[in-house]
Amino acid sequence: MTTGPLSTPPSEARNRPENPWWVDAVIYQVYPRSFADADGDGMGDLAGVMQQLPYLEQLGVDAIWLSPFYVSPQRDGGYDVADYRDVDPLFGTLEDAEALLEAAHGAGLRVIVDLVPNHTSSAHPWFTEALAADPATEAGRAARDRYMFRPGQGPGGAQPPNNWQSTFGGPAWTRTVDPHGTPGDWYLHLFDSSQPDLNWDNPGVRDEFEDILRFWLDRGVDGFRVDVAHGLVKAEGLPDHGIRPGMITDSGEDVSGHAEENPGDHAHPVPYHDQEGVHAVYRDWNQVLAEYSHEPVMVAEAWVSPLERLFRYVRPGEMHQAFNFTFLLAGWDAVRLSDAITVSLEEAGKVGAPNTWVLSNHDTVRHASRFGLSDPTRYPNGLGAEDEQPDEALGWRRARAAAMIELGLPGSAYLYQGDELGLPEHTTLDDALRQDPTFVRTAGAEKGRDGCRVPMPWHAEAPGFGFTLGTDEGYDAGPAAGTATAPWLPQPESFGAYAADRQVDVEGSTFELYRELLGVRGELDLGTGAFAWSGLHSPELGVLAFTVTTGGGQHGHDLDSGERVPEQVVLVLANLGETAVDVPEDDAAAIFSHHEALQDGQLMPDSAAWFLKR
Known part of the structure; x- marks a missing residue:
């Protein structure tokens, strides 16, 4: 069974006619392992996602992004793909994926799927063929040319081809054993050793992925989030670079002893990131997507600095969106956020692309916890029981205010599952339960990402907080009596207070x-509005203030009646400081604020409000 593309975008009533659906879409990331478990095995699945579509409808998002559900040994949570055209039995079947697409489209939700082109799983048929083949034969060389195999250095090739480090820790090279039992060549893996990097100079690799794009587009998917989009092409000659890359930041530990190396300095670019050749790949992919009439989108996950280089990925004819990690990494700091917003809008404007805004995802400590640290600009790679424990109440307040900043900005916004519940990180997870390869490859020095991937709480009084769903009623139903297996990662006791049944309505x-x-964002069309800093903007005093102007102008006409829509100006005011600040009285009316944010004509610390200017 296949499903056709969505015919009526959820935001059609508010979008300008010439804008594709994704320009101002609010997109909700679903990490399938941890969203909802429909079959009672303790692991989330596609049927669970489908069962909870009414919840997402009620929330009011435009689209969902599904993290990988493909066939995989799950050495890296599904980002180690063994078959890009099928669903892992953990999550269901290909028929389940098609049914989910149809149900989501019927509910007015677009569906973006993850694509992992930098590497495959070591269980992928291509890689098992490469290991089994005799590299001295033409067939063996052809099989290995799909990946980055290289001879070692030194006597007997016993040393890696260069000093590159894995993002997850340790060397980025693993030596093979030839079919006749002797040590052989080395293969590159910028991540875990179970994730060998593909060779994107091989035309067969390029053809394969264009076919994978069409496979899912033919089934009605509305786009692709491209994992490690900046990493496909490596510098010619694979020159040494002894700095371990970081997650999101692209800067990490210097293991080379060469302190002058700077991974953020593009006068000396990282030889395995942001190479010029990646752009030709995405120009080709753009042409594939252009064959389809339902406006599919490509979204780049690219750890690239400075920001002007990130926006090269969304030049006309390439990607459509790129995750804005500059905004995410700014933390709870008015000056840093102000700078991030300013440069993001400037660079986006240069290439005519919309911005994206994101606060958390499956690779980051949840912002509700980061903002509760003594330094709310810190970006730790996981938190454990022995680390500083966040101030949960403070982080919760700041996370709510941050949502008002994010969703008030023009462009597209990405929410990570649980953001809408204010979920914190699981900061006391038992180390024996951790599965992130970062934790293993750094010998526990870095806790990794398991704490943000803990299953969702749906029902406060149910075992596993209702992660295993009992009926088609969804989050109201609780678990199937007597059949539920414990969730694959345990939730902290505090999750009960955040459960969906304690919050919806x-x-x-x-x-x-x-x-x-x-x-309100949709009603006032903030996603396609015009941004300007307000005269109230004082980041050095902890105050963010900006206006978004919508309606009026060339495109200010109602889509149904054709009548002119009056111009509206919305003021977004956020107080990131330590003292209350006065709010405008004469020329603006408060239209939205969160609990106890406004008191006696002042905006309280760690809070935000929206005003409609008269």
């Missing part, structure tokens, strides 16, 4: 905050 809850924000 509950005035003042974080879920209702997000739902109302999304409703």
Whole structure:
């Protein structure tokens, strides 16, 4: 069974006619392992996602992005793909994926799927063929040419081809054993040793991925989030670079002893990131997507600095969006956020691309916890019981205010599952339960990403907080009596207070905050508005203030009646400082604020409000 593309975008009523759906879309990331478990095995699945579509409809998002559900040994949570055209039995079947697409489209939701082109799983048929083949034969060389095999250095080739480091820790090279039992060549893996890097100079690799794009587009998917989009092409000659790359930041530990190396300095670019050749790949992919009439989108996950280089990925004819990690990494700091917003809008404007705004994802400590640290600009690679424990209440307040900043900005916004519940990180997870390869490859020095991937809490009083769903009623139903297996990662006890059944339709809850924000955002068309800093903007005093102007102008006409829409100016005011600040009284009316944010004509610390200027 296949499903056709969505015919009516959820945001059609508010988009300008010439804008594709993704320009101002709010996209919700689903990490399938941890969203909802429909079959009771303790692992989330596609049927669970489908069962919870009414929840996402009620929230009011435009699209969902599904992290990998493909056939995989799950050595890296599904980002080690063994078959790009099928669904891993953990998550269901290909028929389940098609049914989910059809149900989502019927609910008015677009569906973006993850694509992992930098590497495959070591269990992929191509790689098992490469290991089994005799590299002295033409067939063996052809099989190995799909990957980055190289001879070692030194006597007997016993040393790696260069000093590159894995993002997850340790060397980026693993030596093979030839079919006749002797040590052989080395293969590159910028991540875990179970994730060999592909050779994108091989035409067969390029053809294969264009076919994979068409496979899913033919089934109606609405786009692709491209994992490690900046990493496909490596510098000619594979020159040494002894700095271990970081997750999101692209800067990490210097293991070379050469302190002058700077991974953020593009006068000396990282030889395995952001090479010029990646852009030719995406220009070809853009042409594939252009064959389809339902406006599919390509979104780059690219750890690239400075920001002007990131926006090269969204030049006309390449990607459509790129994740804005500059905004994410700014933390809870008015000056840093102000600078991030300013440079993001400037660079986007140079290439005519919309911005994206994101606060958390499956690779980051949840922002509700990061903002509760003594330094709320820190970006730790996981948190454990022995680390500083965040101030949960403070982080919760700041996360709610941050949502008002993010969703007030023009462009597209990405939410990570649980953001709408105010979920914190699981910061006391038992180390014996951790599965992130970063934890293993750094011998526990870095906790990794398991804490942000803990299963969702749906029902406060149910075992596993209702992660295993019992009926088609979804989050209201609780678990299937007597059949539920414990979730694949345990949730902290505190998750009960954040459960969906304690928040949906509950005035003042974080879920209702997000739902109302999304409703107002859509009604006022903030996603396609014009941005300007307000005269109230004082980042050095902890105050962010900007206006978004919508309606009026060349495109200010109602799509149904054709009547002119009056110009509206929305002021977004956020107080990141330590003292209350005065709010405008004469020329603006408060249209939205979160609990106790406004008191006696002042905006409280760690809070935000939206005003409609008269």
